[in-house]
Amino acid sequence: MVSRVIPVDPFDLVLFGGTGDLARRKILPGLFHRFAVGQMPQDARIICTARSAMDRAAFIELTRSSLLKFASAAKENSSALESFLQTIDYVQVDAAGQDGWDALSKALRPDMVRAFYLSVSPSLFGPIAHKLNNHGIATPQSRIVVEKPFGHDLESAKALNADLRGNFEEHQIYRIDHYLGKETVQNLMALRFANSLWEPLWNSTHVDHVQITVAESLGVEGRGEYYDRSGAMRDMVQNHLMQLLCLTAMEPPSRFTPDAVRDEKVKVIEALEPVDQSDIVRGQYRAQGEEGSYHDHSGNPQSRTESFVAIKVNIGNWRWAGTPFYLRTGKKLRARSSEIAIVFRDPPHMIFPKMEGRRGNAMIIRLQPDEGITLRNTIKEPGPGGFRLTEVSMDMTFADALDQHAEPQDAYERLIMDVIRGDQTLFMRGDEVEAAWAWADPLIEGWQDAGRTPAPYDPGGSGPEDALMLLHREGRRWREIMA
Secondary structure, three states: OOOOOOOOOOEEEEEEOOOOHHHHHHHHHHHHHHHHOOOOOOOOEEEEEEOOOOOHHHHHHHHHHHHHHHOHHHHHOHHHHHHHHOOEEEEEOOOOOOOOHHHHHHHOOOOOEEEEEEOOOHHHHHHHHHHHHHOOOOOOOOEEEEEOOOOOOHHHHHHHHHHHHOOOOHHHEEEEOHHHHOHHHHHHHHHHHOOOOOHHHOOOOOEEEEEEEEEOOOOOOOOHHHHHHHHHHHHHHHHHHHHHHHHHHOOOOOOOOHHHHHHHHHHHHHHEOOOOHHHEEEEEEOOEOOEOOHHHHHOOOOOOOOOEEEEEEOEOOOOOOOOOEEEEEEOOEOOOEEEEEEEEOOOOOOOOOOOOOOOOOEEEEEEEOOOEEEEEEEEEOOOOOOOOEEEEEEEEEHHHHOOOOOOOOOHHHHHHHHHHHOOOOOOEOHHHHHHHHHHHHHHHHHHHHHOOOOEEEOOOEOOOHHHHHHHHOOOOOOOOOOO
8 A cells, every 4th residue: 555645835944953963863854755755845945044154055965964864765866865955945043143034034935834943942942933023034824843842840831832922823833742743643543533443442431441651772871961850751751641641531522623632632631630649650770781870871970860750640531530541651671662552341251261361452552663553352272172261462563554664754754744734733732731731740849849769770671660569559560561
């Protein structure tokens, strides 16, 4: 099956932070891939900006080397690479000062969709938004894209939203969370709301509990200073895992429109019950062999910042009352793996002999590394000699099922094209961000007030022992993080 590529209209995309790591590794390679398959039109233009003094030719060579390194198709399709480079321009702009804004204004075309991608420090979001408005660069058809973190707490998130809304309307603001661009995350909505098979079972009557895991095998090397100010709660739970929770638990929207979908996500966050500190486990990886510890990588030997967190969450509504959601994320774990596991209740009356180690029915939605869905079922073990039960899995790996073994579309590619189309479905709304912080802040304040040190755990495992007990004490167990 070949994916249909629907071209977008011509546009001008201004990339602030065009020489930065995210631009080089993700944004420009993603745009090139969309260009190479014909979704980005030939007359689209990308205007990259940064403080660095260089001419267009020097920036083109920098971009060429980045694409050859980070975009595999660039090596195979030299003609597409050269054509794509023709769409790129460079303007030196001081985002915090006054230099370069008039030159940027002159570089843009009138009567064209303008998208401003802010791949810069969050401290520059407000100043850039103001200057775009003040210099007449922003138009009613403009869109502004901001990367996380969307604030450090509720107060800073409100201030950031106020800065953005003071210069752009909410329908022009795109708060990008790359997790929402993953194919399987979007398929979660299709699975639930396009099939009559699953939605009747998607509630506390049939679901025992839900596990949401985002495990990473790497540590915080290279970004220790940032991470030590953030921690796993702010870096992952408040945004990425919260989004997965919302999409898993939300009610069916009245229609598939951006605001209808986001209305239902906000309702989930507002229905979250307060979390007791006994339902939170924080951990910090320690040194093992020649591998350094979190303290080594963060440069802070006294740090109490968590590199792992597991939380039991309850949703106070009719659909999910009595069904806990367990969220787990961490650094230096056994493998890089992200999944949502819907674990169903056992039949009300089991007529067969008890099977040792039986785990029951479950639907595992894999987000990475191999996107797909697995259904775990109980069947009779083949062969004579009695009626014995065993478990088998029905696996659907998307690449196999849809005959798509080519390089998968990166989340950034999909989301940037959604910006150009003006589709905000997969982007966070301002009230959604604030609601998530309103839930997260008391949890963070609670463990800070308690002054407890995160539990140490060895790299290459599943996290602290206390995280296992979070489920074991209720007769449940985490799914293994598989390498």
